[in-house]
Amino acid sequence: MRVEGEGGGAGVPAGGSGETVVFRVRRYDPESGVGPYYQEYEVPYRPGMTVLDGLLHILREVDQTLSLRYSCRQKICGSCAMLINGRERLACETQVAEVGRTVTMEPLPHLPVIKDLVVDVEPFLDKMKASMPYLIPRSDSENIRVPPEEFERYRVASDCIWCAACYSACPAAYSNPYYLGPAALGQLFRFEVDSREDPSVKPLRLVIADDDCAGVWRCHQAHACSEVCPKHINPGELIAELKREVLRARISGRI
Amino acid sequence: MERHGVLVVGGGLAGLRAAVEAKLSGADVAVLSLVYPMRSHSVAAQGGINAALGNADPTDSWERHAFDTIKGADYLADQDAVEEYARDAIERVLELDRWGVPFSRTEDGRIAQRPFGGAAFPRTCYAADHTGHAVMHTLYQQSLRLGITFYDERVALKLVKEGERVVGVVAMNLRTGELESYAARAVVMATGGAGRIYARTTNSHHSTGFGMALAYWAGAPLEDMEFIQFHPTTLYGTNILISEAARGEGGVLLNNRGERFMARYAPEKMELAPRDIVARSIYREVLEGRGFEGEYVHLDITGLGEDRIMERLPQIWELALKFAGVDARYEPIPVQPGHHYTMGGIDTDKHGRTEVPGLYAAGECACVSVHGANRLGGNSLLECVVFGKRAGESASSDAASASDPPSGPFEEAEREVEAWIGRLVERGGEERAENPYHLRAEMQRVMWEKVGIFRDEEGLSAAVAELKSIRKRYWEGAGVRSGGKTFNVALYDALATGGMIDVALAVASGALARRESRGAHYRTDYPRRDDENWLKHTLARFTPDGPVLEYRPVVITRWPPRERKY
Numbered sequence: 111m112r113v114e115g116e117g118g119g120a121g122v123p124a125g126g127s128g129e130t131v132v133f134r135v136r137r138y139d140p141e142s143g144v145g146p147y148y149q150e151y152e153v154p155y156r157p158g159m160t161v162l163d164g165l166l167h168i169l170r171e172v173d174q175t176l177s178l179r180y181s182c183r184q185k186i187c188g189s190c191a192m193l194i195n196g197r198e199r200l201a202c203e204t205q206v207a208e209v210g211r212t213v214t215m216e217p218l219p220h221l222p223v224i225k226d227l228v229v230d231v232e233p234f235l236d237k238m239k240a241s242m243p244y245l246i247p248r249s250d251s252e253n254i255r256v257p258p259e260e261f262e263r264y265r266v267a268s269d270c271i272w273c274a275a276c277y278s279a280c281p282a283a284y285s286n287p288y289y290l291g292p293a294a295l296g297q298l299f300r301f302e303v304d305s306r307e308d309p310s311v312k313p314l315r316l317v318i319a320d321d322d323c324a325g326v327w328r329c330h331q332a333h334a335c336s337e338v339c340p341k342h343i344n345p346g347e348l349i350a351e352l353k354r355e356v357l358r359a360r361i362s363g364r365i
Numbered sequence: 366m367e368r369h370g371v372l373v374v375g376g377g378l379a380g381l382r383a384a385v386e387a388k389l390s391g392a393d394v395a396v397l398s399l400v401y402p403m404r405s406h407s408v409a410a411q412g413g414i415n416a417a418l419g420n421a422d423p424t425d426s427w428e429r430h431a432f433d434t435i436k437g438a439d440y441l442a443d444q445d446a447v448e449e450y451a452r453d454a455i456e457r458v459l460e461l462d463r464w465g466v467p468f469s470r471t472e473d474g475r476i477a478q479r480p481f482g483g484a485a486f487p488r489t490c491y492a493a494d495h496t497g498h499a500v501m502h503t504l505y506q507q508s509l510r511l512g513i514t515f516y517d518e519r520v521a522l523k524l525v526k527e528g529e530r531v532v533g534v535v536a537m538n539l540r541t542g543e544l545e546s547y548a549a550r551a552v553v554m555a556t557g558g559a560g561r562i563y564a565r566t567t568n569s570h571h572s573t574g575f576g577m578a579l580a581y582w583a584g585a586p587l588e589d590m591e592f593i594q595f596h597p598t599t600l601y602g603t604n605i606l607i608s609e610a611a612r613g614e615g616g617v618l619l620n621n622r623g624e625r626f627m628a629r630y631a632p633e634k635m636e637l638a639p640r641d642i643v644a645r646s647i648y649r650e651v652l653e654g655r656g657f658e659g660e661y662v663h664l665d666i667t668g669l670g671e672d673r674i675m676e677r678l679p680q681i682w683e684l685a686l687k688f689a690g691v692d693a694r695y696e697p698i699p700v701q702p703g704h705h706y707t708m709g710g711i712d713t714d715k716h717g718r719t720e721v722p723g724l725y726a727a728g729e730c731a732c733v734s735v736h737g738a739n740r741l742g743g744n745s746l747l748e749c750v751v752f753g754k755r756a757g758e759s760a761s762s763d764a765a766s767a768s769d770p771p772s773g774p775f776e777e778a779e780r781e782v783e784a785w786i787g788r789l790v791e792r793g794g795e796e797r798a799e800n801p802y803h804l805r806a807e808m809q810r811v812m813w814e815k816v817g818i819f820r821d822e823e824g825l826s827a828a829v830a831e832l833k834s835i836r837k838r839y840w841e842g843a844g845v846r847s848g849g850k851t852f853n854v855a856l857y858d859a860l861a862t863g864g865m866i867d868v869a870l871a872v873a874s875g876a877l878a879r880r881e882s883r884g885a886h887y888r889t890d891y892p893r894r895d896d897e898n899w900l901k902h903t904l905a906r907f908t909p910d911g912p913v914l915e916y917r918p919v920v921i922t923r924w925p926p927r928e929r930k931y
Contacts, residue, residue: 141849158602158688170802174793174847174855179400182569184605184684186498187404203687224540225852231401244506245465254462255474261467268467268492268499272403306465 129155131206133164135176136216138223146223148214149173155206161194161213162201165227177226185340188273191218192227198275198338218278234274234291237283241294241318245301246311254306267300267348269341276335276345288323292335292345295319295326299352316359319352326353366772369395369514370764371757372549374521374534375576376402378497378746379728380555381504382753383717383760387553388511392761395514397521397536397547399556399571402505406557406569407749410497411608411680412481413489414461414750415743416454420471421478425486427451432924434744437483437639438737439884439894440926441589441902441919446715446733448922450751457750458490466503467492469677479677480613481742483639483931489743494610494680500746519545520857521576522785524552524583524724525770525778531583531723532770535778537786539857542850544782546775550767551723551760554580554711555753558729562869563704564806564813567599567606576730578864580711581871585719586904586915588712588732590868591875591886594740595818596705597643601661603688604703607681609742611698612636614677616666618647619697620655626662634931641739641885642931644702648818651701663697702818706745708736708885709872712904717756723767727756734902737919738884789845789859798844801859808835808862808869816873821890825877832870833911839863871905874912879903896926 130152138146151172153164162180169176179189183202190201193216195209206213221229276292277283283291290298301307302315319325326349333346359365371387373380376398387394396402417430431451435442462468462476469477469491481489492499508515519536525546526532533548556576560568581587597618598607612618618636620626630646631638638646647662656662666674666681671694674682678693685691685698710732717725728749735748792798815828839862847855881895882888900919905912 139849139851141851158690169855170800174845175849177852177854179404181400181404181571182406182409183603184409185687186408186495186680187400187406187569189400189404205687225849228852235401239509244510245503246510247463247465251463254459256468256470257474258470258472261470265467265493268502269495270502271408271498272401272502301465304465306463 131155131164132212133168134212134214135226137226139225157207159206160202161204161206161209161215162190164206164213165201165215177228179228186271188271191273191275191278192216193218198279200273200340203340218274220278220284221274231274234277237277237290237294238272238297240324241290241298242301242315243294243297245304245306246308248306248308251306256305260303260305263303264300266343267296269343270296271341273340275338275340279334279338281332281334282328282330286323286328289328290324292349295329295352296343296345296348299348302352302355313359313365316356316365320356320365326356366546366548366775367395368548368769369393370549371551371553371760372397372533372547373553373555375555375557375728375730376400376515377405377555377557377728378407378501378504378749379753380553381508382750383553383555383727383757384513385504385507385511386754386757387761388513390758390761392764394761395516396508397516397519397534399518399520401517402508402515403502405501406572407501408498409567409569409606410746411494411606412610412613413479413491413496413743414458414500414746415481415484415488415741416458416490416747417451417486417488418455418458418476418478418490420475421487425488427455429485430454430488433484434735434741435737435924436929437739437741439739439929440900441592441737441883442735443733443920444922444924445920447735449715450735450748453751454747457747457754461500461503461750464503464507467499469493479610480637482609482612482637482643483741489613491610494608494678497746516547520860521579522782522860523778524579525774526583527770527774529722531721532774535775535782537857539852542853544779546779548770548772548775550764550769551725553717553756553760554724554726554730555728556730558707559865559868560704560707562808562812562865562872564809565599565604565703567596567604567703567705573861573865574707574868575861575864577711578867580719580724580726581867581907583721583724585721585724586712586906587871588709589734589875589903590709590871590905591879591903592708592738592884593704593872594640594706594708594885595644595702597640597647597702598664598700599703599705600684600689601699601701605684605688606705607664607684607698607700609640611664611666611678611681614666614673615669616664617668619663619665620650621657622655626650626655631931638931639739639741645818645887647702657699661699661701664700665697666693667695667697706740708732708738708740715755716759717752718759725756725760727752738886785860786856789843789856790848792842792844793846793848795844797842799838799842801839801843801845801862804835804839804843805862805865808832808866812869812872816876818887820876820886820888822877825873828873829870829877829911832866832873836866836870839866867907871912874914875903875905878914900926
């Protein structure tokens with residue numbers, strides 16, 4: 111058996127064919143005193159190679175000054191969201207063959223750049239935290255039963271990996287600094303419909319969702335979030351559902 | 366300098382469960398984490414978490430869970446710890462349900478449970494096939510609710526001691542590149558496993574075992590490091606995990622003749638034999654020419670039907686499609702064994718205490734031991750919540766009576782770390798500097814080829830010698846070709862590599878010394894389990910010349926060792 115060192119694919123032969131692709135990376139180092147620029151790297155290509163594989167090749171073999179975030183390499187940790195050929199994607203799941211011979215990588219738009227492909231995710235996390243992204247347990251929660259139809263309502267929303275791709279792509283979040291954005295509103299919905307939560311908290315969630323500046327009404331239904339979500343969550347649809355919840359609560363006088 | 370009562374190093378599942386417990390008991394607690402907590406490798410756990418809830422079969426019991434765990438461990442687990450672990454399991458899982466884990470449900474709304482390898486009952490609670498993600502996010506959410514302090518994107522580089530006592534850590538802030546000191550009355554290590562010491566692993570890039578190395582360097586012994594779990598089914602090419610749930614739900618393993626070859630190795634349990642047995646069986650099929658392309662076998666889940674695959678194994682379906690181009694609804698998935706789990710780790714008692722005062726550990730970086738020579742699927746998430754809670758409890762109660770550390774030892778520790786970083790960066794300017802990534806890759810190859818699924822004296826002796834030479838080259842010649850302060854990934858990786866090499870050496874040395882086969886440790890030159898001489902735990906103590914090994918008897922309570930058949 112053939113064993114390569116650590117790489118994208120330990121069992122898959124690297125290079126070999128001599129084929130290469132061009133990785134065009136937007137570089138920025140705050141210590142350099144120089145503005146952002148694009149740097150091109152020639153990277154050996156092999157079938158099945160992901161964008162992350164290529165970036166790690168650069169880091170390990172070509173240029174150790176490159177900065178990026180990565181961890182699980184299986185689209186579950188959400189570290190490596192970036193702009194790849196103009197679209198928010200996870201580098202770990204994006205096949206080079208899918209995006210072309212020249213791959214351009216840029217940091218996620220709409221978040222301050224720390225260095226190269228690493229952005230400051232704190233503004234995104236602040237929005238997440240403002241949506242109370244946690245269940246407040248009921249006091250009488252022994253012997254829990256969750257009806258399958260209720261489980262279905264929060265199942266998909268709870269798949270969120272907090273990668274910020276949707277937040278980065280959302281035009282409403284871009285133009286309105288107060289808007290919570292798709293991921294945070296998705297979390298608001300996820301807990302709103304979970305009956306394991308203390309019922310007295312529910313109106314508070316709806317009041318947050320109903321906020322004129324931060325809440326659901328600032329969603330213009332561009333559905334860019336749903337386009338880019340690597341977990342196929344469709345936050346746009348969750349926000350639409352949350353709007354219905356808010357309206358029902360208003361009509362019934364709950365809020 | 367930051368000061369806290371309890372400092373948890375690592376923001377994965379065990380770390381957060383420890384932090385939550387410390388917070389609930391009133392301690393001033395903070396979590397220091399290399400990555401933002403929701404990026405931790407715990408999110409990659411797929412199949413589930415075991416607890417004898419009896420939802421699928423009311424005759425299940427915690428005693429059966431304990432027995433299955435001990436038998437799975439090939440009798441190397443400490444039985445007193447396993448009993449408490451299996452008993453605690455029930456309350457820990459129900460508590461997760463109260464906190465909001467999106468568990469899959471039975472028709473009547475209870476937590477669903479599925480069959481898993483080595484378990485006599487369907488005992489594995491799950492959230493489809495991304496249980497780790499579900500549990501991890503819930504714990505992070507609850508940490509936010511409780512207002513726990515987080516220091517994100519900080520890498521711990523040294524445990525600071527005052528005399529014999531651990532009093533805090535020196536860490537590097539990745540964003541600024543600055544060294545920072547964190548003083549605490551109690552430090553809990555929860556830094557995860559060491560998968561990346563192997564060339565083929567399911568683990569995330571940051572599962573380096575660096576945290577184990579820090580504790581080891583600070584004087585805590587590493588226990589049972591030679592026991593490395595090789596998961597039978599990792600995706601050919603990337604070694605991404607294909608959950609045991611795929612077999613639990615009915616998937617079968619086939620060789621190139623279309624045979625369900627597990628009939629030869631575990632006629633009763635077949636594909637649901639424990640992982641060590643299935644992994645060796647697959648490897649043997651491949652070595653004997655019954656694999657595909659000399660590399661892998663087939664995992665066929667097509668028999669489950671489209672609906673069940675999409676409901677129970679949606680992530681597996683997508684991973685196979687994305688990373689191997691295989692639509693698992695209609696074609697078999699190419700799989701091969703790969704490193705999956707580090708059974709050994711920082712030696713702790715069943716309350717998370719190490720023998721070094723002020724130092725605690727929980728989760729995959731620790732060894733209690735409940736997994737012994739082989740961990741059962743569904744038992745690692747459980748370990749994180751059971752022993753995370755216990756470590757948090759011990760740390761906060763001990764911290765209440767401890768005094769605040771002085772700042773003197775931190776200044777000295779910072780100078781030492783600065784010198785280490787300085788050497789790496791300075792050498793990076795020299796033409797002949799060794800690339801730390803190349804040293805790491807060499808170590809990974811040595812570990813996979815010589816300290817892998819099948820081991821023998823010759824290979825292991827060679828591995829120890831090669832690792833010692835890699836170690837020497839690292840400390841005398843490694844250089845980082847990147848001197849910046851801001852988010853210097855190559856520098857962090859180079860620092861971690863120094864720790865990884867010593868962890869690898871502990872694994873190889875323990876394996877060379879242990880002249881028997883038990884659980885995941887398989888010696889072709891000593892193919893039998895030898896209870897007379899080897900029913901004992903290995904303890905490796907750090908010295909710069911390599912580990913010094915000691916042994917400790919296994920705790921047996923009510924299950925005397927028997928032959929392990931499936």
